[in-house]
Amino acid sequence: MVNTDLGSDDELQSELKKVEGVVGVYQVYGVYDLVVEVEAISDQKLKEILFSRIRALKHVRSTLTLNTTS
Numbered sequence: 001m002v003n004t005d006l007g008s009d010d011e012l013q014s015e016l017k018k019v020e021g022v023v024g025v026y027q028v029y030g031v032y033d034l035v036v037e038v039e040a041i042s043d044q045k046l047k048e049i050l051f052s053r054i055r056a057l058k059h060v061r062s063t064l065t066l067n068t069t070s
Contacts, residue, residue, distance in 0.1 A: 002032060004033040004059050036054065
């Protein structure tokens with residue numbers, strides 16, 4: 001889940017869709033602005049996507065990660 005800078009939801013949603021591993025980006029209302037669905041082959045790869053790619057994007061204010069296993 002991502003908090004964005006005010007008014008940057010559409011731009012950030014477009015940028016997030018370009019990130020490797022991102023399989024879905026959804027605008028939501030409430031505490032968070034976007035829900036980003038990421039698939040990764042390992043926890044290490046997930047950390048790389050989150051820290052090096054998603055959190056580095058302009059207009060990302062904060063994130064909250066919910067990890068699922070299957």
